[in-house]
Each structure stands twice: as structure tokens, then as C-alpha cells.
Amino acid sequence: xxxxxxxxxxxxxxxxxxxxxxxxxxxxxxxxxxxxxxxxxxxxxxxxxxxxxxxxxxxxxxxxxxxxxxxxxxxxxxxxxxxxxxxxxxxxxxxxxxxxxxxxxxxxxxxxxxxxxxxxxxxxxxxxxxxxxxxxxxxxxxxxxxxxxxxxxxxxxxxxxxxxxxxxxxxxxxxxxxxxxxxxxxxxxxxxxxxxxxxxxxxxxxxxxxxxxxxxxxxxxxxxxxxxxxxxxxxxxxxxxxxxxxxxxxxxxxxxxxxxxxxxxxxxxxxxxxxxxxxxxxxxxxxxxxxxxxxxxxxxxxxxxxxxxxxxxxxxxxxxxxxxxxxxxxx
Amino acid sequence: xxxxxxxxxxxxxxxxxxxxxxxxxxxxxxxxxxxxxxxxxxxxxxxxxxxxxxxxxxxxxxxxxxxxxxxxxxxxxxxxxxxxxxxxxxxxxxxxxxxxxxxxxxxxxxxxxxxxxxxxxxxxxxxxxxxxxxxxxxxxxxxxxxxxxxxxxxxxxxxxxxxxxxxxxxxxxxxxxxxxxxxxxxxxxxxxxxxxxxxxxxxxxxxxxxxxxxxxxxxxxxxxxxxxxxxxxxxxxxxxxxxxxxxxxxxxxxxxxxxxxxxxxxxxxxxxxxxxxxxxxxxxxxxxxxxxxxxxxxxxxxxxxxxxxxxxxxxxxxxxxxxxxxxxxxx
Numbered sequence: 001x002x003x004x005x006x007x008x009x010x011x012x013x014x015x016x017x018x019x020x021x022x023x024x025x026x027x028x029x030x031x032x033x034x035x036x037x038x039x040x041x042x043x044x045x046x047x048x049x050x051x052x053x054x055x056x057x058x059x060x061x062x063x064x065x066x067x068x069x070x071x072x073x074x075x076x077x078x079x080x081x082x083x084x085x086x087x088x089x090x091x092x093x094x095x096x097x098x099x100x101x102x103x104x105x106x107x108x109x110x111x112x113x114x115x116x117x118x119x120x121x122x123x124x125x126x127x128x129x130x131x132x133x134x135x136x137x138x139x140x141x142x143x144x145x146x147x148x149x150x151x152x153x154x155x156x157x158x159x160x161x162x163x164x165x166x167x168x169x170x171x172x173x174x175x176x177x178x179x180x181x182x183x184x185x186x187x188x189x190x191x192x193x194x195x196x197x198x199x200x201x202x203x204x205x206x207x208x209x210x211x212x213x214x215x216x217x218x219x220x221x222x223x224x225x226x227x228x229x230x231x232x233x234x235x236x237x238x239x240x241x242x243x244x245x246x247x248x249x250x251x252x253x254x255x256x257x258x259x260x261x262x263x264x265x266x267x268x269x270x271x272x273x274x275x276x277x278x279x280x281x282x283x284x285x286x287x288x289x290x291x292x293x294x295x296x297x298x299x300x301x302x303x304x305x306x307x308x309x310x311x312x313x314x315x316x317x318x319x320x321x322x323x324x325x326x327x328x329x330x331x
Numbered sequence: 332x333x334x335x336x337x338x339x340x341x342x343x344x345x346x347x348x349x350x351x352x353x354x355x356x357x358x359x360x361x362x363x364x365x366x367x368x369x370x371x372x373x374x375x376x377x378x379x380x381x382x383x384x385x386x387x388x389x390x391x392x393x394x395x396x397x398x399x400x401x402x403x404x405x406x407x408x409x410x411x412x413x414x415x416x417x418x419x420x421x422x423x424x425x426x427x428x429x430x431x432x433x434x435x436x437x438x439x440x441x442x443x444x445x446x447x448x449x450x451x452x453x454x455x456x457x458x459x460x461x462x463x464x465x466x467x468x469x470x471x472x473x474x475x476x477x478x479x480x481x482x483x484x485x486x487x488x489x490x491x492x493x494x495x496x497x498x499x500x501x502x503x504x505x506x507x508x509x510x511x512x513x514x515x516x517x518x519x520x521x522x523x524x525x526x527x528x529x530x531x532x533x534x535x536x537x538x539x540x541x542x543x544x545x546x547x548x549x550x551x552x553x554x555x556x557x558x559x560x561x562x563x564x565x566x567x568x569x570x571x572x573x574x575x576x577x578x579x580x581x582x583x584x585x586x587x588x589x590x591x592x593x594x595x596x597x598x599x600x601x602x603x604x605x606x607x608x609x610x611x612x613x614x615x616x617x618x619x620x621x622x623x624x625x626x627x628x629x630x631x632x633x634x635x636x637x638x639x640x641x642x643x644x645x646x647x648x649x650x651x652x653x654x655x656x657x658x659x660x661x662x
Contacts, residue, residue, distance in 0.1 A: 279648055287619070321614045
């Protein structure tokens with residue numbers, strides 16, 4: 001935080017009391033890589049771990065935002081508070097988030113029980129997954145009961161983001177063409193629930209039965225590992241009309257109950273896997289952050305010069321810079 | 332390469348002579364993170380830089396593979412050799428590439444003038460962009476005149492991959508729904524040519540005119556930076572029937588000529604940007620590779636234990652591990 005702004009302690013206090021402006025301020029600080037953000041995140045961390053995180057993903061145009069909107073409506077009518085993290089594909093140059101049809105969500109914008117945050121998938125070194133985890137922690141510490149992470153896209157970064165949710169929904173629509181096979185297969189293993197949206201469309205029955213066949217195919221190995229393994233089911237929705245959303249919300253609750261059953265054994269195992277992955281991601285980001293301070297622009301340009309002049313190859317040039325960072329070189 | 336296999340020198344010689352089996356062997360070694368692969372890549376590097384790299388991207392289901400197939404056919408009928416790198420979304424668990432409709436490409440598989448390679452977007456620490464660059468270098472050193480990099484997906488990794496092409500094609504189809512706006516905007520800045528495939532479909536004229544409006548909007552800032560800036564155009568194709576493909580191939584040639592004009596000034600600038608980005612990516616990967624050897628499983632588990640027990644937060648635990656790697660801690 002810049003001088004004159006609230007100290008982390010006051011900001012943290014505000015977030016723990018559910019204050020929207022404090023939360024928004026910390027999220028901006030995270031975006032700006034403000035060193036103060038780190039301190040605040042450390043302080044709120046002990047107050048996280050209560051929210052249920054729902055990941056929603058699938059190819060573009062299947063209605064993920066509309067489905068998110070309907071689920072928010074549902075949770076609100078049950079009196080639960082909700083946080084939404086919308087991870088947007090973005091320009092590699094401008095770094096700006098695109099609002100797109102999130103506009104539709106704005107009817108929840110005046111509801112103090114809902115907090116919506118867009119995250120850009122900016123810059124290669126931004127670290128999408130750590131940033132998303134940080135935003136989820138803020139929403140969790142604010143006391144949101146349910147946090148929905150919605151991401152457009154089928155890229156690895158986006159898969160990693162939704163794989164970090166307690167309950168992951170894979171959304172598709174009938175008649176998307178051949179590529180959908182690849183997406184279904186690629187995302188299959190992280191899906192806890194499958195949704196065929198726009199299910200009144202032609203071909204819906206075929207899409208549902210294809211998904212069911214995929215689930216059946218993978219059922220045995222899952223059940224061998226855990227006799228009470230979760231078996232994903234397929235749900236049909238017409239999100240625009242709100243149809244099938246109540247059943248979907250009930251299925252999310254069932255999956256949550258499954259995670260919590262048995263004295264929370266599964267939840268504990270899930271949490272350990274997440275902590276391990278989150279820790280490694282963060283070490284990697286931290287390492288690069290420190291590394292960049294040890295690399296001078298002149299050093300990088302000299303490396304590029306050598307490669308451009310044919311006096312070095314990129315592999316050898318990278319090794320020299322790596323040794324400079326690790327203090328093994330002459331740099 | 333494992334003992335008993337060819338030494339890098341023989342492998343490199345084979346690749347420079349265009350030998351398919353040598354190239355396939357090196358690509359497998361790259362996949363396996365074989366240390367010998369690195370040595371071979373260093374040796375082939377001086378022989379790269381001749382191929383024209385064409386990137387093809389866009390949302391799933393728009394017919395990118397079919398378009399790639401048609402472009403390959405076109406280049407082959409002109410007597411040019413072609414390499415294809417298909418970057419597939421994949422499971423974060425199995426790491427396996429999905430063939431999907433690449434099967435369709437198999438008619439080129441028996442043509443010695445075409446080399447097709449699928450790359451999985453595996454594991455978070457795999458480094459998709461460096462792996463793709465390495466495969467492009469192998470195809471380039473083999474003497475392929477044109478290399479097509481095709482990627483499903485709209486994720487940041489995939490954007491980075493196609494942004495590294497000389498000529499980048501953004502493919503869409505009419506009537507994909509609201510999300511397409513986001514994709515178009517997000518990908519707009521890296522697109523040299525825009526393709527509306529399945530252009531006989533309803534709504535094609537609307538999609539074309541929307542894309543043209545986007546181009547027009549961004550024309551002035553481009554032309555202010557360079558009065559002879561490339562202005563992207565929109566092409567309609569029916570890839571399945573081969574319609575519009577000749578015009579598209581001609582446009583790719585025009586873009587190439589534009590890059591080469593003016594004594595190659597633009598190409599040189601492009602190459603410097605690519606080298607710089609490639610070098611930084613490689614330093615980052617190299618650094619993490621060395622870092623992992625300095626991190627013990629016990630050290631990581633101890634960090635997870637501390638967080639799980641509430642005795643540490645992930646940020647502080649990551650800082651401790653980072654210091655261990657950098658030799659600043661007690662680890």
C-alpha cells in the first residue's frame with residue numbers, strides 16, 4: 001500500500017469484518033504486486049478455509065457466465081453470501097480484462113452479499129494460479145460461504161485454476177463439433193459434475209450419453225482406488241431460463257457432503273494436495289521475482305546480442321544468466 | 332539419449348540432412364527432458380531461422396485442424412516442405428496428448444515432405460512455449476520451408492505459443508455467441524490475418540463486419556507507430572471444401588513479404604523481440620530445474636505440515652524454501 005493509505009492491520013481488520021472496500025483495496029494491491037499485499041495476505045490466511053469453492057469451466061460460448069449468475073441467485077435466495085472470481089482471457093499486450101457478458105452479472109453488483117472480481121490472465125510471469133488463490137483467500141476471509149471461480153478457456157493455466165476448486169463443473173453444449181471430444185477428454189479427470197447447457201437444443205441427448213459413456217469408462221479405476229469414490233453425473237440446464245439450476249445446486253451440495261463425510265478424511269487429503277501444489281507454485285513465483293532483481297537489462301540485452309550475432313545459442317545464453325542469478329557465474 | 336543410442340553429433344547430422352527418424356528421436360528426447368536433447372538443440376541452433384512459422388489459433392470447434400490440413404495440401408502442391416506442430420489441451424493428470432480430429436491429417440502422414448508432431452500442454456512446470464520453440468527449431472533445422480503451429484484454446488500459454496509465429500491467423504466461425512467478443516478482443520492484437528471459417532453459415536457477414544470494425548478501430552495507433560504498418564484483413568473460408576484457402580495462402584505470402592521488405596528491418600525487429608522473450612522463458616525454466624534439485628521432498632512436506640498445522644502461512648513457507656534454493660537460508 002502506498003504511504004497515506006491504510007496500514008495492513010487496518011485493512012485486514014476491515015476484510016475480516018466483511019468490508020467490501022477493504023477487500024477491493026487488497027485485491028488491487030495484489031494486482032499491482034504491492035509488497036504490502038503480501039503482508040496482508042499472510043495475516044488473513046489463518047482466517048481462510050471455511051468457504052466452499054466451486055470451479056466452472058468449459059469452451060467459450062457455452063453459457064458459463066449465465067450459469068454462474070443463476071447459481072449466485074440460487075445461493076442468495078438461500079441466504080448464503082457469494083464471491084465470484086471471473087478469470088478472463090486477455091490481450092498479452094494491454095493486460096486489460098475484458099468484461100464481455102459479465103455485464104449481465106451486474107444485477108448482483110448492488111447486493112452486499114455478493115462480491116464479483118474479474119482477473120485478467122495477464123503476462124506470462126503474472127502467475128494466474130497464485131493470483132487466483134490470493135483472491136479466493138480474500139473472499140474466504142471476508143466470510144463468503146460459496147466462492148465461484150469461472151474461467152473461459154481450455155488452456156493449461158485455466159485448467160490449473162479450476163482444478164484448485166472443491167467442486168469442479170465442466171460445462172458444454174450440444175453440437176460443438178469434433179474439438180469438443182478433445183476438451184471433454186482433457187478436462188474429464190478434473191470434473192466432479194458435468195453440465196450440458198442449452199439442453200433443449202438438438203443433439204443434447206447424444207452429448208449427455210457421450211459424457212455418461214466417458215464417466216462409465218473411468219469409473220472402475222476410480223472405484224478401485226476408493227470404493228466410495230465420487231462418480232460424476234451429467235446435468236442438463238437451460239441457464240438463461242433458470243431450468244435445471246436447482247438440481248445442479250443440490251448436486252454441488254451432495255459433492256460437498258461427500259468431501260466432508262468420514263470425518264473430513266477426503267477434504268483433508270484434498271487440502272494437503274492443494275497446499276503442496278500452492279506452495280510449489282508460490283516458491284516458483286518468488287524465485288523468479290528475486291531472480292529478476294538479479295538480472296540487469298544490460299545482461300539480458302548482451303545475451304540477445306550474442307545470440308543474434310551467432311556467437312551463442314539460446315540454451316547456453318540462458319545457462320549463463322541462470323548462473324548469474326544463482327551467484328555461480330561472473331555476473 | 333540413453334547409452335547405446337546415437338551420440339548427439341550423429342543425431343544432429345541426421346536432422347540437418349532432413350532425416351525423419353533422427354528428428355522424431357530428438358523430439359522424444361525433448362519430451363523426456365533428456366539432458367542429451369539440450370546438447371543436440373545447441374548444435375542445431377545455428378542452422379535455424381530459415382523457415383516461415385505460421386500460427387493458427389481460435390476457439391474449439393472452428394475447424395483449425397481442417398484449415399491446417401488444407402494449407403499443408405496447398406504448400407505441398409507448390410513443392411514446399413511443411414512441418415506441423417499441433418499443441419493439444421491435455422489432462423493435467425495423465426499428460427497424454429489427445430488425437431481428436433488430427434486423424435484427418437493422417438493422409439499427409441505418408442508424405443516425406445510433411446512432418447507432423449503433437450505436443451501435449453502437459454504439467455504446469457513443463458514450459459509449453461520453450462518446448463514448442465524447441466520443436467520448431469528441429470523442424471527448421473530439418474529444412475522445412477513452412478512450419479504451422481496449430482493450437483486449440485484461448486489460454487495464456489496458447490496465446491504465447493502462437494504469438495511467437497511470424498504470421499498469426501485467428502480463426503473463428505459465425506454464430507459462436509457472446510464469449511466470442513472476448514476472444515476476438517483478447518486475441519486481436521496478435522492476429523495478422525483473420526479467418527471466418529464455415530463462411531457459408533448464417534451470420535457470416537455480421538462476423539466479418541465485426542472483425543473489420545475491430546481492425547479499423549486499431550488501425551490508427553498501428554499506423555502512428557509505423558506508417559507502413561501491416562493492416563490485418565479478414566478472409567472467408569470453407570476449409571472442408573477447400574474454398575478460400577488459395578486466397579488465404581496468398582495473404583500469408585504477402586505478410587511474409589511485408590516482414591522481409593525494407594532489407595528485413597521488420598523481420599530483424601521481430602526476431603530480437605522473440606529472442607529476448609525466448610531467452611527469459613528459458614532462464615526461468617532453467618532456474619526452476621536447478622531449484623528443484625535443491626529442494627528435498629522432506630523440505631516441501633515439512634512446509635506443508637507447518638501450514639496444515641496453522642504454524643505458518645503459504646507465503647512465509649514459500650519464502651523459506653526460496654531462501655533454501657538461493658543458499659540464503661539454513662537449508
